[in-house]
Amino acid sequence: DAGVTQSPTHLIKTRGQQVTLRCSPISGHKSVSWYQQVLGQGPQFIFQYYEKEERGRGNFPDRFSARQFPNYSSELNVNALLLGDSALYLCASSIGQFMNTEAFFGQGTRLTVV
Amino acid sequence: QQQVKQSPQSLIVQKGGISIINCAYENTAFDYFPWYQQFPGKGPALLIAIRPDVSEKKEGRFTISFNKSAKQFSLHIMDSQPGDSATYFCAATLSGSARQLTFGSGTQLTVLP
Numbered sequence: 001d002a003g004v005t006q007s008p009t010h011l012i013k014t015r016g017q018q019v020t021l022r023c024s025p026i027s028g029h030k031s032v033s034w035y036q037q038v039l040g041q042g043p044q045f046i047f048q049y050y051e052k053e054e055r056g057r058g059n060f061p062d063r064f065s066a067r068q069f070p071n072y073s074s075e076l077n078v079n080a081l082l083l084g085d086s087a088l089y090l091c092a093s094s095i096g097q098f099m100n101t102e103a104f105f106g107q108g109t110r111l112t113v114v
Numbered sequence: 115q116q117q118v119k120q121s122p123q124s125l126i127v128q129k130g131g132i133s134i135i136n137c138a139y140e141n142t143a144f145d146y147f148p149w150y151q152q153f154p155g156k157g158p159a160l161l162i163a164i165r166p167d168v169s170e171k172k173e174g175r176f177t178i179s180f181n182k183s184a185k186q187f188s189l190h191i192m193d194s195q196p197g198d199s200a201t202y203f204c205a206a207t208l209s210g211s212a213r214q215l216t217f218g219s220g221t222q223l224t225v226l227p
Binding site for chain 2: 041043055090092103
């Protein structure tokens with residue numbers, strides 16, 4: 001079985017541009033969460049989607065948005081990129097809507113903003 | 115109040131030794147405490163997790179010790195191996211609304227051969 005897959009693996013963008021990151025959860029998993037991991041720090045929660053609805057949002061500006069599709073895959077969009085948005089963006093999937101069961105992370109998308 | 119504080123930032127252990135990483139929290143509403151292992155270029159992978167109704171959980175060489183009154187929990191890696199060299203994160207979720215993981219800042223473990 002395939003794990004959580006994220007695309008692209010690496011991305012370089014210029015300040016002010018927009019970016020879309022993609023995530024496919026493990027088959028049968030209905031919950032997708034997004035995390036931002038700045039170098040040398042722990043992941044920070046951005047969004048959680050369950051059954052195509054936003055169920056949680058972290059302390060990130062409105063430049064960050066996401067959505068979940070009927071097949072449970074998800075996209076994370078970031079507008080008006082800043083240098084500080086450079087990070088590893090992680091997607092996690094779980095069967096249910098709560099993270100107190102096993103959550104599986106993808107390898108992440110490394111975003112560099114120049 | 116939703117922070118999880120992790121120490122040390124880095125740890126160097128000889129092969130066969132015991133690695134100990136500590137975490138502390140303030141919010142007593144946290145009720146699930148997982149540990150994740152992350153290798154360079156990879157996403158975090160769940161190692162072991164504990165709930166506050168038990169004081170210890172062991173899986174192979176990995177043990178979580180949990181002290182509810184002190185609001186602390188720790189990861190012990192017995193017989194540490196060079197392959198254990200990675201970054202370790204503690205995390206927690208809130209009871210009743212476990213929709214997000216709150217991570218510690220990470221510990222970079224190096225096991226010398």
